[in-house]
Amino acid sequence: MTKNVLLIATLFFSGVLSAQKATDIVGIWWNEEKDGRVEVYQKGDKFYGKVEYVKKNVNPDGSKPKRDLKNPDPAKRKRVIQGCVILKGLKWTGDEWEGGEIYDTKSGNTYSCFARMNPNGTLYFKGYIGFSLIGRSTTWTRYK
Secondary structure, eight states: OHHHHHHHHHHHHHHHHHTOOGGGGOEEEEOTTSSEEEEEEEETTEEEEEEEEESSOOOTTSOSSOBOTTOSSGGGTTSBSTTOEEEEEEEEOSSSEEEEEEEETTTTEEEEEEEEEOTTSOEEEEEESSOTTSEEEEEEEEOO
């Protein structure tokens, strides 16, 4: 009986994953903290994302709009975060998106990344430097 349940669950989840398509990532997504939204779009065979909304669009000194103050490149520290492309070059492999980079505006770090759709419709990202076993992960929720 347990084997049958396990087999059915495996078939169900593999069916859910195989039913995905490359463009499932396209749309507007809340970040995990729900203090920003990213619009993911397709350009050629790759996917990119730009900051579409910033909840607290204010700098520590009270000035507006929020700027990219943590960027390691001093020339980019004056750029406005809203509208900034933070996700670059993800490519669909048939079951996930790989080969991209994601920029964390809160830390100023850029990570290699991959993404995959969870069965519940959320989007899982893993950002890493070097090996994908070590890094940070986050889950985004589709904006309705």
